[in-house]
Amino acid sequence: MTITIYDVAREANVSMATVSRVVNGNQNVKPATRQKVLAVIERLDYRPNAVARGLASKKTKTVGVIIPDISNVFYAELVRGIEDIATMYRYNIILTNSDQQEDKEVQLLSTLFSKQVDGVVMMSDQVTKDMFKEMERSQVPIVLAGTIEATNSFPSVNIEYHEAAVDAANRLLQNGHKRVAFVSGSISSAINQLFKLSGYKEALEKANIEIDSDLIVGIDNTYDDGLLAWKKLRELENPPTAFFAGNDEIAIGLIHGAQDNGFRVPEDIEVISFENSKLARMVRPQLTSVVLPLYDIGAVSMRLLTKFMNKEKIDEQTVILPYRIEERDSVK
Amino acid sequence: MTITIYDVAREANVSMATVSRVVNGNQNVKPATRQKVLAVIERLDYRPNAVARGLASKKTKTVGVIIPDISNVFYAELVRGIEDIATMYRYNIILTNSDQQEDKEVQLLSTLFSKQVDGVVMMSDQVTKDMFKEMERSQVPIVLAGTIEATNSFPSVNIEYHEAAVDAANRLLQNGHKRVAFVSGSISSAINQLFKLSGYKEALEKANIEIDSDLIVGIDNTYDDGLLAWKKLRELENPPTAFFAGNDEIAIGLIHGAQDNGFRVPEDIEVISFENSKLARMVRPQLTSVVLPLYDIGAVSMRLLTKFMNKEKIDEQTVILPYRIEERDSVK
């Protein structure tokens, strides 16, 4: 039925150990023997069983990936970065969606461990206590991608969210705005709370502008919620004239809300986003946005993971990638 | 170090077979014994090794997924559908990107087989001969999602592309257009060629409109190419007044191209799309589009695959999902 290393060994008149050696590229095989074995492998169309190999070697050449939701472009980009580097190092990835549910994240980790993955790349809004506990007892390395964990106990790849947020807010402030709204997804998440919002606040404070909590709104990371946020903010006695949007969908919602009400962007209203997905160029006006290099974060995370898996020397387990602001047309 | 079924057996004073039984929910265990074993499992925090299990049982509870590119929303939606149903049936997925490269697709299949996946869901523009050969000798079921294979040798899930295309073209023709362009990605792909384009042609012929090959343009499925296609088509002596776009990005490129040239959509130019991703609602005017239910195609494909994997009775291995046209504002 399925042909095994034994069949090859028998046909080639060698021991299975020898077959194993040629399959694994071990140099201790006489060229002639190697040829002979290779020929039989070819003839029988032998294909090593990776599961058996995994059991014997305790290496599965597969890594687990936990993200909130693959149907979100944001995470999809990240995963592409991870997968490309994984492929490069001959790993496959098991992809899982957590929907940001803590219990699911914990359970997913557990499933991945039971499947004996060689490592895990994970992205989460917030590393809770339970997750931390599960992560701690992992036998394999875990890299956090675009995820903040307070104690910095795990390797991670991020950008300077705080500085980026300060920059973005300043970009608006320097155009003279006094009423700048902060509209972002899950304000409670570590990154939004600790970095983006704090950057926004710092910029305002430095500009001597009082922080108005009415101008800080936490919504879902969606277009519709962006639209809604516009409506709500518009009804304020003293509505904002500029918006710091947590991501592209929100930014577009805000812009369309403004346009539908007869405002022009950027003439009347300015909007800066924080993501720079493909979407950023697919609206009019095109979005000025902090670029979050998701693909790179994924790629670098995976590369870092390979280093841990191969027990290579690690220079720095906390890597910070550069960011920049892509100037387009939603800000003057 | 790692604790195994043996450790549990020893601590619980039972045989490993009994432990195996309780772990697998086998009913042939005395409740008292079950309790005892469960307690030890809990105490030692024993976790079954899925790789060993896979080797012994020849079932890995993981399925392979091959798609062109996860960073494309289109495929990401599909994968989410697959993953959700997979999770429901306790399968994990190994995700791979083929970038539509035939050799990569063949090689990916081979890798997945070597990892002993229990089945494969795959999406491809075109099932080539080499792929077909590799698929044919698969020991496990393969379901094609949103993919046409001429001989219908494999189970598949699709929509009525041809009818949908006829409908879409008619939607434009009924508004009196005589010059309707067909702008789509990889005209050579099976679906585009055999179904979308043929539907477009059929509709035109029925309306007694001569087919003008200048009006049929094959590009990449991108926003930028949509923009370019607009420019090119605009320079025609007798330019089109309506567009059948192969997907949302192309539709948006076309619309922006038109708007940038001072045309109004849908007043001057009408555009119908073929996808209905999230994007469709995120532009002005919002896109009228054939809805391609990607999530559903993924979900149904995975469900179908579980039936094959469990050797359930299959009513129909070729499933066709309904489509509809979402009327919005890019068509009058």
Added chain:
DNA sequence: TTGAAAGCGCTAACAA
């Protein structure tokens, strides 16, 4: 340079 043999951690007859 090669082979023998002992696992890897589990499932699944089969016997008791």
Added chain:
DNA sequence: TTGTTAGCGCTTTCAA
């Protein structure tokens, strides 16, 4: 209801 045992297909000593 439980235990014994023979694999599953491979890697990896160790010895030759």
